[in-house]
Amino acid sequence: MRLLAFDTSTDTLYLAVTGPEGPITEQLPGGAHASAALIPALRGLLAQAGLTLDTLDTLDALVFGQGPGSFTGLRTACSVAQGLAFGARGGQGLPVLPVPTLLAVAEDARTRHGCTQVVAALDARMDELYHAAWQWTEGSGWQSAGPLGLCAPEALAVPEGWTLAGNAVQAYGARVAAAATATAVPARPDAAALLRLAPTLLAQGRAVPAAEALPLYVRDKVAHTTAERAAAKAAQVTSAAAAPTAQA
Structure with missing residues (x-):
């Protein structure tokens, strides 16, 4: 089974592809670098397996870590998985396998x-x-x-x-x-683990069309709004004012 796998959910970018003689893996700095680094890194990894982005038709599926994890990283992984899968097999698309991080x-x-x-x-x-x-x-x-x-x-x-x-x-x-x-x-969510998990998950019917390659979020909110920050600060001031004054 020929697979391309990647995970961008953490500060490390993990990639793996099934090569002629077994898995080929790579890891690079991720986090804020993931969006810029993922496509070039995939190109380099595919070249080691004798593939290019234009010859993904020979793969059985694309595998990606769906989260939870970095919001930016997960959006990057999903968008790249969707884009690569949509463009393969003359527009018919490759199956995409989301795997929980x-x-x-x-x-x-x-x-x-x-x-x-x-x-x-x-x-x-x-x-x-x-x-x-x-x-x-x-x-x-x-x-x-x-x-x-x-x-x-x-x-x-x-x-x-x-x-x-x-x-x-x-x-x-x-x-x-x-x-x-x-x-x-x-332990880490590396792409070699994704490759090992994929055959069983694919046999269980877990692959989805490219459009359904979506992130798995747990935390729905990562920042407070300006109004919420102001309200929290006001509550702290009120609490401090209401606190009893220490006696000398």
């Missing part, structure tokens, strides 16, 4: 650390973590073991015997209280 984290943890019961957690910025639980069984692959969520580092829960995977501890250290009782391993 935290599922890719769980798969990376399984491959590198042998984990089969995983709470995957990634830094969501703003003092919060994205998290989801996944359980692996031979023959069935990964199954969701809980809803996708967003929480403070202190509130992250990891069941007894499960592994915490991702970058939560690297980002928040001792604030991740669950790491004191659970095994924690570094």
